[in-house]
Amino acid sequence: GNWSKLAAQQALTQDDLLQFDTFGNVSLIHITDIHAQIKPIYFREPEINLGVGKNRGAVPHVTGAEFRRLYGIEDGSPSHYALSYDDFSALAQTYGRVGGLDRVATVINAIRADRPDAILLDGGDTWHGSYTCYHTQGQDMVNVMNALKPDAMTFHWEFTLGSERVREIVEELPFPAMGQNIFDAEWDEPAEEFPDYTFFERGGAKIAVIGQAFPYMPIANPGWMFPEYSFGIRDGRMQEMVDEVRAQGADLVVVLSHNGFDVDKKMAGRVKGIDVILSGHTHDALPEPVLVGETILIASGSNGKFVSRVDLDVRDGRMMGFRHKLIPIFSDVIEPDKEVSAVIEAERAPYKAELEEVIGTTDDLLYRRGNFNGTWDDLICDALISEREADIAMSPGVRWGPSLLPGDPITREDIWNVCSMTYGKAYRSEMTGEFIHVILEDVGDNLFNPDPYYQQGGDMVRVGGLGYRIDVTKPQGERITDMTLLKTGEAIDPAKSYVVAGWASVNEGTEGPQIWDVIENHIRKQGTVKLDPNNSVEVIGG
Amino acid sequence: MASGVKPRVKAPKTASAGEVVTIKTLISHKMESGQRRDSDGNLIPRSIINRFTCDFNGTNALDVEMHGAISTNPYFEFDVTIPESGDLQFTWYDDDGSVYEDVKSVKV
Amino acid sequence: LGAGAIALTALPLRVGAAGEDAIAAFTGGADVSEGGITLDAPEIAENGNTVPVGVSADGASAVMLLALGNPNPDVAVFNFGELAGSQTASTRIRLAGTQDVVAIAKMADGSFASATKNVKVTIGGCGG
Numbered sequence: 149g150n151w152s153k154l155a156a157q158q159a160l161t162q163d164d165l166l167q168f169d170t171f172g173n174v175s176l177i178h179i180t181d182i183h184a185q186i187k188p189i190y191f192r193e194p195e196i197n198l199g200v201g202k203n204r205g206a207v208p209h210v211t212g213a214e215f216r217r218l219y220g221i222e223d224g225s226p227s228h229y230a231l232s233y234d235d236f237s238a239l240a241q242t243y244g245r246v247g248g249l250d251r252v253a254t255v256i257n258a259i260r261a262d263r264p265d266a267i268l269l270d271g272g273d274t275w276h277g278s279y280t281c282y283h284t285q286g287q288d289m290v291n292v293m294n295a296l297k298p299d300a301m302t303f304h305w306e307f308t309l310g311s312e313r314v315r316e317i318v319e320e321l322p323f324p325a326m327g328q329n330i331f332d333a334e335w336d337e338p339a340e341e342f343p344d345y346t347f348f349e350r351g352g353a354k355i356a357v358i359g360q361a362f363p364y365m366p367i368a369n370p371g372w373m374f375p376e377y378s379f380g381i382r383d384g385r386m387q388e389m390v391d392e393v394r395a396q397g398a399d400l401v402v403v404l405s406h407n408g409f410d411v412d413k414k415m416a417g418r419v420k421g422i423d424v425i426l427s428g429h430t431h432d433a434l435p436e437p438v439l440v441g442e443t444i445l446i447a448s449g450s451n452g453k454f455v456s457r458v459d460l461d462v463r464d465g466r467m468m469g470f471r472h473k474l475i476p477i478f479s480d481v482i483e484p485d486k487e488v489s490a491v492i493e494a495e496r497a498p499y500k501a502e503l504e505e506v507i508g509t510t511d512d513l514l515y516r517r518g519n520f521n522g523t524w525d526d527l528i529c530d531a532l533i534s535e536r537e538a539d540i541a542m543s544p545g546v547r548w549g550p551s552l553l554p555g556d557p558i559t560r561e562d563i564w565n566v567c568s569m570t571y572g573k574a575y576r577s578e579m580t581g582e583f584i585h586v587i588l589e590d591v592g593d594n595l596f597n598p599d600p601y602y603q604q605g606g607d608m609v610r611v612g613g614l615g616y617r618i619d620v621t622k623p624q625g626e627r628i629t630d631m632t633l634l635k636t637g638e639a640i641d642p643a644k645s646y647v648v649a650g651w652a653s654v655n656e657g658t659e660g661p662q663i664w665d666v667i668e669n670h671i672r673k674q675g676t677v678k679l680d681p682n683n684s685v686e687v688i689g690g
Numbered sequence: 691m692a693s694g695v696k697p698r699v700k701a702p703k704t705a706s707a708g709e710v711v712t713i714k715t716l717i718s719h720k721m722e723s724g725q726r727r728d729s730d731g732n733l734i735p736r737s738i739i740n741r742f743t744c745d746f747n748g749t750n751a752l753d754v755e756m757h758g759a760i761s762t763n764p765y766f767e768f769d770v771t772i773p774e775s776g777d778l779q780f781t782w783y784d785d786d787g788s789v790y791e792d793v794k795s796v797k798v
Numbered sequence: 799l800g801a802g803a804i805a806l807t808a809l810p811l812r813v814g815a816a817g818e819d820a821i822a823a824f825t826g827g828a829d830v831s832e833g834g835i836t837l838d839a840p841e842i843a844e845n846g847n848t849v850p851v852g853v854s855a856d857g858a859s860a861v862m863l864l865a866l867g868n869p870n871p872d873v874a875v876f877n878f879g880e881l882a883g884s885q886t887a888s889t890r891i892r893l894a895g896t897q898d899v900v901a902i903a904k905m906a907d908g909s910f911a912s913a914t915k916n917v918k919v920t921i922g923g924c925g926g
C-alpha cells in the first residue's frame with residue numbers, strides 16, 4: 149500500500165509524506181501519547197517488545213528487521229528509521245528529528261484541506277512529560293493542543309496533575325474529555341465531569357466516539373492524587389455504551405482508547421459493534437490497522453512522532469471500507485505551522501534559559517524503549533547508586549522519553565523529558581532480598597501475564613547494581629531467578645537487607661531529592677556520559 | 691468509637707406499587723479489622739460495624755452479617771421491593787454497642 | 799513502583815483451613831455446586847483495601863462471601879428478606895493479597911452454589 153510506496157522513495161518530501169487518496173465520507177485523525185513533546189526530538193523504537201500468550205510473535209510484538217520484512221520496509225529507508233530500532237544513530241543523522249507539534253499542525257491542516265470536517269482525536273498522555281509541562285501544571289500543552297483544535301480526548305498521566313487540576317482544565321476545554329470507565333469512587337457511578345461519548349455529524353453519517361481512559365490509573369500511578377475516581381476496563385459497560393449509541397442512530401462507532409494495544413485487542417473480541425479503536429498507551433506504531441473480527445485497531449506511536457489518518461466509507465449504518473496511513477512527522481521535511489510555532493515559543497519563552505542550559509555531553513546513544521533496559525535508565529540508575537549511595541537502583545519502566553544521539557549535548561530539558569513527573573522524589577530505603585524479588589515478580593506479571601486484562605502497559609522496572617534471569621513464560625513467583633548483586637558478584641540473599649534507591653514511588657509521603665536533580669548532579673560530575681554495556685538481565689522464553 | 695459516624699443513603703423518593711428500587715448506603719467508620727498491628731507490634735483490637743439491616747415498614751429486605759474484611763466506610767448496594775408508601779429503615783450495629791439509624795420515605 | 803508497600807501484598811496467598819471451616823459452618827457440610835450464582839470483582843484491585851465485589855444469585859435466601867487468602871476469611875453473609883427486590887448485593891472488601899474470593903449461595907430448596915474469582919493485588923507503579 150501507501151506505506152511500501154513511501155518506503156521506496158529515495159528523496160523525502162512533505163508531499164510524499166502527506167500523499168493520500170481521499171476516500172469515503174469520513175476522516176479520523178489520531179494522535180496519542182505526546183507526553184508534552186512539543187518540539188522535534190529523536191525517538192528510538194524498542195528492540196525488545198515481547199508478546200506473551202496468544203500475542204506471542206503478533207504485532208506490535210515484532211521489532212527490527214523482522215518488523216521491516218513483515219511490512220515490506222526497505223532497509224535504510226525513512227520507514228526503517230521511523231519504525232524500527234537498528235542503525236538508529238546513523239539513520240538519525242540522515243533523516244533528522246521527528247515530531248514537533250507545529251509540524252503535526254501542518255499535517256492536520258493538510259488533512260483538513262482535503263476533508264474540512266475531519267475529526268481530530270487525542271488519545272491522552274498529553275499533559276505530562278516535560279520541564280514546561282511540569283512548571284505550568286499542563287497549561288503549556290493545553291494551550292498548544294487547543295491551537296490544533298481537537299474534537300475530543302481521553303486520559304492517563306493527566307490525572308497525575310491531581311484531580312482538582314484536571315477538573316479545572318477540563319471545565320475550560322473547548323471539546324469533550326471523555327471516559328466511559330471513569331467512575332465516582334464513592335458511589336460507584338459514572339463521573340459526570342467526563343462524558344462517556346460524543347456524537348459528530350460528518351459526510352451525512354452519524355459518528356459516535358466513546359472514550360476509554362487508562363484502566364489501571366490508581367495502580368500504575370499514585371491513586372492518592374485522584375482518590376475520587378475509579379477506572380477499570382469495564383468492558384460490560386463499554387458494550388452498553390456501544391448499544392446505546394447504536395440505538396441513538398450511530399452509523400459508525402469509534403473508541404478513543406488508552407487501554408494499551410493487547411487490552412484493546414481483547415476488548416475488541418468481547419465487545420460487539422465497535423468499528424474503529426484508536427489505541428494508545430503502549431506507544432506502538434503500526435503502519436497498518438490490525439483487524440479483530442470487524443473492528444479495526446489503529447496504533448499511532450508516541451511523543452508526537454506520528455499522526456494516523458483513517459478515511460472511512462460509512463453508509464447505511466455500516467463501515468463499508470477504510471483507507472489508513474501512519475504519517476511519520478519528519479521535522480526537517482514538514483514545514484512548521486507558523487501560528488502553532490508561535491504558541492509553542494510563547495509557552496517556552498519564560499523558561500528558555502533553564503531549558504537550554506547544557507549539563508553535559510553523551511558519547512553514547514541514550515534511549516529508553518524496550519522491555520528490559522535502555523541506556524537512559526542505565527544512566528539514571530548509575531546516578532541513583534552514586535548520588536544516593538545505594539547498592540541497587542530501580543527506575544520505572546515507563547515508555548515515554550525521547551532519545552539523544554552520540555555526541556549530543558545533554559540539556560536540562562533533555563533530562564526532564566525522561567523523568568518529569570509530579571511524584572519524582574528519589575527515595576532511598578532498605579529492602580530485603582526477598583522483597584526485591586517480590587517487586588520484580590510483581591512488575592514482571594504486569595507485563596508478562598498471558599491475559600492482556602492483567603497487563604498495565606509499561607515495561608519491566610529497570611535495575612542498576614543487580615543482575616537477574618527472567619523466564620517470561622513462567623507464572624508470577626517463578627519468572628525471576630539468579631538475582632546477583634553486581635558489585636560483589638554474590639547471589640542476592642533473601643534474608644539480607646540492601647540499600648535500594650529509586651524514584652516514582654506511588655506511595656504518598658515518599659521523601660528524597662527530585663530525580664531530575666539527582667541526574668543533573670551526576671551528569672555534571674561525569675561531564676561526558678559513557679556507559680558500560682548492560683548485560684545484567686538474561687531473558688528466557690522471548 | 692461512635693463519634694463522627696455518619697450514615698448516607700441514596701434511595702428514590704417515589705416509586706410505583708411493587709417496583710424494585712436500587713438503594714445505595716455508605717457509613718463513615720474506620721472499621722478496625724483486628725488484623726492490624728500498632729507501631730509496637732501489638733494487635734489493634736477489632737472495632738467494626740458487625741451488622742447492617744434494611745427494612746421497609748417493618749418487613750426485612752436485607753440483613754448483612756459483617757466481618758473485619760469489610761472496607762472502611764462500609765458501602766452496600768442492593769434492591770428493595772416497594773409494595774406501598776412508607777419508610778425504608780436502615781440500621782447499623784457497632785461492636786461497641788452503638789446503633790446508627792437512617793430513614794428514607796418512599797411515596798407510591 | 800510502590801517501594802514502601804508491605805511485602806505480603808504481592809504474594810499469592812494459600813487457602814487455609816479457616817476457609818474450609820467457614821464454608822462447612824454455612825453449608826452444614828452439604829455439597830456445593832458451581833453455577834447459579836455470579837460474583838463480580840475486578841481482575842486487578844485498584845486498592846487492596848477497598849475492592850468492589852458484587853454477588854447475584856436468583857432465588858437464594860443467603861449468600862456468604864469469603865476472602866480465602868485473608869488471615870480471617872470471613873467477609874459477610876447477605877440474608878435476603880421478604881422485601882428483597884433481587885438476590886443481588888454489592889459491597890467493598892479488604893484483600894490482604896492476590897487471592898480467590900468465593901461466594902456461596904444458599905438456595906430456597908436447601909442446595910448450595912458457589913462462584914470463585916481471583917483478584918490480583920499488585921504493588922503496581924509502571925506505565926506507558
Ligand SMILES: [Mn+2]
Pocket residue numbers: 181183273429430431450547548926
Ligand atoms: Mn503514554
Ligand SMILES: [Mn+2]
Pocket residue numbers: 273304305362406428429430925926
Ligand atoms: Mn499511558
